[in-house]
Amino acid sequence: MRVQEPLNLHDQLPALPTPESFCTDATLTKHMVPAAHGFAFSVKKGDRFRVVDLHGEQVVDFMAWVHGKPSTWLEKMSTAYTRYHLSGIQPAIGECLWTNADRPILRVTADTVKVHDMTFMSCFPQLYEKKGLRGHRSCAQNIFEAMQEFGMENILEIAEPFNIFQNTPNYSLKRLGSSKPGDYLEFEALQDVVCAVSSCPYDLDGFNGGKITDVAVVVAQKKASTT
Template sequence: PGTRFRIVDLHGEQVVDLFAWVREAGSSSTAHTTPPAHLPLEKMSMAYTRYHLSGVTPTIGEHLYTNADRPILRVIADTVKVHDMTYMACFPKMYADAGMPGHRSCAANVLEAMGKFGMRDILELPDPFNCFQNTPNYSLKRLGSSKPGDYVEFEACADVIVAVSCCPYEVGGFNGGRVTDVAVVV
């Protein structure tokens, strides 16, 4: 608890899918040599977060919550203030259905990274907190709300495992029409 991390959009307009799990008591602080049998059961939940925040995205000082109704991350700085809590991570079938089989996806990226923590299937993935995604206001603003150097910073409220994916969806101007790098600063 108390660890802070900042997600920085280096080039602007890049959505970042953020996921977090509460590390189970007694587990090691690093990835296991032999993967555990399962992911931790307590994880960040957009449904619980929407409940606590009356459906709006968190502002500085507010929390994201877990499926056990506990704070998991607190927003401590935010230069964009536009994020999404309604959309799922993009996934392989979505791209295959759009005629782009084999396209990278947030779901596959996180599955690949979280295998060492016990994730075995995309179906285990919770809905993400989509940093910098301007979902409800498409008609009011550009799709991407972040500019180069913009960031959102969090403080962990528990011992957590965090995963992020630069969303690879670039169709229709999403992510500025191109996928770019971000920085995660701990």
């Protein structure tokens, strides 16, 4: 049984949009994220975006921060708070990711895979160095590099990752790589946010299908009303 959310949470949220409405009355901007690299972007409250696996079986580390003061990264998406609200279960369509201030930050509005991970940290430089792979790219470094544009100064300021398209055995008995070409996860921003993604560079033990590939981020920004 999931933890009971505040009774008025869903009353406070707008009606759940349909996937077909993603392209309606919105300006779409597509960003290509090269294999084994990262990308950061801002999204206004009420806008939506999709993280798209272009080739299949590619994990994407995802992080988000409430976009207040550019140099402050205190309130951020927390997988621990999200697990609490969802009783350890990954979010279903219509459910939210939560911040470390116990506020919903993003809502899942479409999901073609429904297999993701909220338990593992991002891979980091020392992980590869201990395996004798000095200089190997990592999700932590990718996201830190991408977030420097928004004022991040230390790699330790990165958040806990929501590992999109990553299958973990305690969630599912599906094969390790669950996403297919064109699969996506779509979010609606419930706050003004800065998000960052990394096309995970982990290429060992068959992870990521054994080959790191490009992914895409598509942002749907609402068009200004003409009325």
